[in-house]
Amino acid sequence: MTIHGEGYKTIALCTLIVVLLNLSVFWFFGSYAMWFCIIFLVITLGMLLFIVSFFRIPARQFVYGDNLVTAPCDGKVVVIEETTDEEYFKSKRIQVSIFMSPANVHVNRNSISGTVVYSQYHKGKYLVAWNPKSSTENERHSVVIAQGSTEVLIKQIAGALAKRIVNYLHVGDKVKQNEELGFIKFGSRVDLLLPLNTKINVKLNETVKGGVSIIAEI
Numbered sequence: 009m010t011i012h013g014e015g016y017k018t019i020a021l022c023t024l025i026v027v028l029l030n031l032s033v034f035w036f037f038g039s040y041a042m043w044f045c046i047i048f049l050v051i052t053l054g055m056l057l058f059i060v061s062f063f064r065i066p067a068r069q070f071v072y073g074d075n076l077v078t079a080p081c082d083g084k085v086v087v088i089e090e091t092t093d094e095e096y097f098k099s100k101r102i103q104v105s106i107f108m109s110p111a112n113v114h115v116n117r118n119s120i121s122g123t124v125v126y127s128q129y130h131k132g133k134y135l136v137a138w139n140p141k142s143s144t145e146n147e148r149h150s151v152v153i154a155q156g157s158t159e160v161l162i163k164q165i166a167g168a169l170a171k172r173i174v175n176y177l178h179v180g181d182k183v184k185q186n187e188e189l190g191f192i193k194f195g196s197r198v199d200l201l202l203p204l205n206t207k208i209n210v211k212l213n214e215t216v217k218g219g220v221s222i223i224a225e226i
Contacts, residue, residue, distance in 0.1 A: 012115060014174060014191045015063025022059050026052045062114055062193070070186040070219040074155070077119045077206070078186060079221040080162050081198045082112040085214045093201050096126055096152055096161055101201040102208065104223055106216060108196055116164055116189045116198060117219045120226075122155035124181040129173070149175040149190065153183060158226050161201035164192055186219035202226065 011019070029052060034045050071078055087105035108114065129149045147166040152159050164173045175190035177183065192198075200223060202208075207225040210216060216223065 009067060010065045011060065012063040012065050012191065014193065015060070018193075019056075019060055019063065022056055026056050062110065064113060065115060066113060068217070068220055071222060072185055073222075074121070075225050076185075076222050077160060077200065077202065077224040077226055078117070079106065079216040079218050079223050080119045080189065080200065081106055081108055081114075081116050081192075081218045083108040083197070083216065085210050085212055085216060086197070087199075088208060088210070088212055090204070091201075093161065095128075095150060097159075097201065100204060101161070102204060102206055102224075104200045104202065104208065104210065106198050106200075108192065108198065113218060114192055115218060116162075116191060117186050118153060118183045118189050119162060119185070119200060119223065120153055120155050120158075120160050121183060121185040122153040122160075124151055124177045124179055124183060125154045125159065126150065126152035126161075127175065127177050127179050129175070146196075147173060149173050151175065151177050151189065155226075158203060160226075161199075162189060163199040163201070164190055165197045165199060166192065200224075 030049050033048050037044050083106040085104065086107045087103055089103055090100055091103040093099065093101050131147055148163055150161055150163045152161045164175060166173055172193040173190065174192070177189060202224055203226060209222050209224055
């Protein structure tokens, strides 16, 4: 397991805060309430380790296939439905949404190989990620990857806790399946918009792993 580059500054800042807080607590309470200092140290170290876990990249054996759509992130499938996309396709698509909890790995990955034909950031609200309106009203970044005549839209969506979406793709980029697409700090959700004739291989409430689970076949 390694730590993602997006986490270095956050982890360093949190470490500094933990050190300063504990030094202050030991200075003021160490002479007569050492038990409190120790409990405070354990709690703050636990919180720091939890923050470090946000940025972990576990070692995995990825799944590849030109006709396969792999999971763009870790999480739980919360939506599988037919929807009308007003942003790019202007037509009906199958939407598969994956909710990322704070405990999930936060790296987002390309679900297919191909060429980036659309990449757009949208400002918005911070509704809870399971709110149906979050797909169209929350802060989000949408990218479309074209593989021949097949196009897949991957939408990173911020939530109540996620306050920063990072996306690495630009129009014209040639990308490979399961390479890093971006990062959402502190969880939220990722939507996939797929062609109507797509065979969906997951069910509602199923837990998936980015780059490993097969969401669909195209």
